[in-house]
Amino acid sequence: MDFTPLSRFIDRITAWRIPWAEVLVMHRNETVFRYRAGYADLEAKTPIDEDRIIYLYSLTKILTCTAALQLVEKGTILLGDPLSDYLPEFAEMKVRKAQTDDGWATEPAERPITVRDLFAMTAGFSYDLAAPSIKEAVERTNGRLPTREFAKALAKEPLLFEPGTRWNYSLCHDVLAALVEEVDGRRFSAYVHEEITGPLGMRDTGFFLSEAQQSRLVPQYVFNDELGKADHMDGNWYLIGTEFESGGAGLLSTVSDYALFLNTLTNRGTSPEGVRILSAASVDLMRTDHLTDRTRSDYNWAHHAGYGYGLGVRTHVSAAGSGSLSPLGEFGWSGAAGSFAIIDPESQLTVMYAQHLVNNQEPYVHPRLKNIVYSCLK
Structure with a gap:
């Protein structure tokens, strides 16, 4: 595997308008490539470093749907x-x-x-x-x-x-989190910690940060087209209450931490260490296309062409429609600040990509990043 084209792509987009970007690629449970470029703090010219905490925004949705599917498994x-x-x-x-x-x-x-x-x-x-x-x-x-x-x-x-x-x-998915709370009896954050993040050893993933973790929260940016530069934009605008645990957009995490969760889904629900959070049948149900003849025309985002929508995830259904190099059944989602997940049980491939720019250029970045990753595999 030669991931030189992927590092060049990261260098290119961070020289363009994205303050920093990081990508982690796992193949058959091994990290085969990790690369980051750009500045965590543009004003201070602080290079992006490891274990920075980011707002996952809608990447939260995959974990919320996993939590709710656990309740389906339990009957x-x-x-x-x-x-x-x-x-x-x-x-x-x-x-x-x-x-x-x-x-x-x-x-x-x-x-x-x-x-x-x-x-x-x-x-x-x-x-x-x-x-x-x-x-x-x-x-x-x-x-x-x-x-x-x-x-x-x-x-x-x-x-x-x-x-x-x-x-x-x-x-x-915010209502789905409330449903988990109601039928389980625990706060959603407690359920997530005790049933998913804790067992998987995800120490930096949650709805609230400790004081020590707060120091690792990386600044967030919005690109100002008039001035041609990125400006600070603090806070998660989806957090509308101090106790609101948003199942749709509330989690914070690191690239390393969330990759543990994503890779468990790549392994169809069981981590390499043997921690099972879902059955293989549930993972396959999650990545089944649940769109119908009536709903399919509404799922019309151009950069999701060739994809259906499963239980909280995009799912690849047509290579001709997508032009993607990933196999059918590859699935995942993304977040408002530009984070992006590729989960691929067939290729045994997991990709966690992160950035922190809210006008995120997702339609440009994500399809290209995906094709570059697959072109680098041998």
């Missing part, structure tokens, strides 16, 4: 169950039908939201964290907004469409 929940069996606030949902002078006309939903809809982004939710009911709940809880209170607030908002009839990237 605690089923994908076809109505969500209201567990979270009763979702029993009588309204659906937007037409806009009026006074707002939106709504009608009672004809279909119940199911657990599967949460996994598959077909519940009918939006991604509006400033919705009136959510803002009211933040104020009512004095800025705490525990995860269950978030779900109760979201249930007061009308759905964008009948559950199961369309695909829309939304707050589904």
Whole structure:
């Protein structure tokens, strides 16, 4: 394996507009390549170094869906169950039908939201964290907004469409975290630590940082096109409450730490050390395309051409459609600041890519990085 083209690509994008980037490649459970370039702090010209902590943003979603699939394995929940069996606030949902002078006309939903809809982004939710009911709940809880209170607030908002009839990237996985809390009885962060990150030895992955970890949180940037430079942008704008454990975007981690989790999925649920977090059958269900004839046209992101959508992950279904060098069944997801995961059981390949730029250039970077990685394998 010669990963020179991959290091050149990292050098190129960090000389372009991305302050720093790091990639870790694992093959057959061995780290075969790791490279980083650029500055953790542009103003101080501090080179990016190992074990820096980043906001994972939507890379959180893969772990949240893993946690919920564990409950499916235990028989605690089923994908076809109505969500209201567990979270009763979702029993009588309204659906937007037409806009009026006074707002939106709504009608009672004809279909119940199911657990599967949460996994598959077909519940009918939006991604509006400033919705009136959510803002009211933040104020009512004095800025705490525990995860269950978030779900109760979201249930007061009308759905964008009948559950199961369309695909829309939304707050589904944040509600999925609330579902895990409700049926398991532990806070979502405690469940994640005790059932996934702790057993896998992931010491730097969680929803909150210790004082020591805070010192390793790398600055976050947004590129200013008018000035032609990257500016600081502090904080995770998805964290709208001090106790809100966002299943969709709340985790922080390091490249090394999250690679342990991703590689466990590459091994179809069991780590190289023998720690099992999912069965192989559950991993295969996760990476099965769950789009239907009705929902497929909604999943239309250009850089995901040739991919379907599984249980919280993109999944490769057509090489002709994607132009990707990865095999069918390769899966993963990405995060708002540009982090990117490749999970490939067939090739026994795991890739964790990280950066910390919120206007992240994902459509340019991720497909190219993926093809370069596969071209380097022998």
